[in-house]
Amino acid sequence: MIYLKSAEEIELVRQSSLIVGMAHAEVAKILEPGVSTEKLDKIAEEYIRDNGGVPAFKGYNGFPATLCISINEAVVHGIPSARVIEDGDVVSIDCGVKKNGFFGDSAYTYPVGNVTDEVVKLLEVTKESLYKGIEAARSGKRIGDIGHAVQSHAEAHGFGVVRELVGHGVGKELHESPEVPNYGRRGTGAKLKPGMVIAIEPMINMGRKEVKQLADGWTIVTTDGKPSAHYEHTVAITDRGEADILSTFEAIEEVLMNKV
């Protein structure tokens, strides 16, 4: 069942999603060669708790950390560790927060230091495909319209669209109905209605679309070993056309601009 949210509930999802965006920015500030992924995780957890939130992933199905940090061929669900960030890494960071009974969920992928032009293109196209998906997320359209928008943009650039992992409803649960695949056919799937809150989260591979899970029981990697990217926003379907983006990349991108 798809749970439609009231305006007040949507504001609570926005508050949690804003804490996610600010936690990302805190991490972005110290994301550079030499820092361990454990350290990034600690910074995010402190920020979230200092702002009255609870890390949503920690303990979720037994996941041990606040952030999912997925480097290079890791697509999603990487576990923070003593692994140190290196020049040239492609680092996908996913973060969720619960506050006042409602969740927010957002992911961003960072190039660290000198990356190839192909990596730059992968990140650009993956972020664009997120916004294409959001553009399609309008009342009266269907879930398949979102997937179609994401998939057609990514595949037009020759990239692989992960099938096994999908976006989802967000609210009182981190993962609610409906599933929001990053592939699909126009005009298919559940109809989008005002009050639906969903996480749209393209996971796009530079090479083939196939993925596998590592023996740690969490980390998803590309089978061809090529890098992958992941961007995610939590959005609300509105009655006025375009979706309301509840999470934000603004603070992250301000940090990145000041680093250059």
Ligand code: MG
């Ligand atoms: Mg997420």
Ligand code: MG
């Ligand atoms: Mg998500």
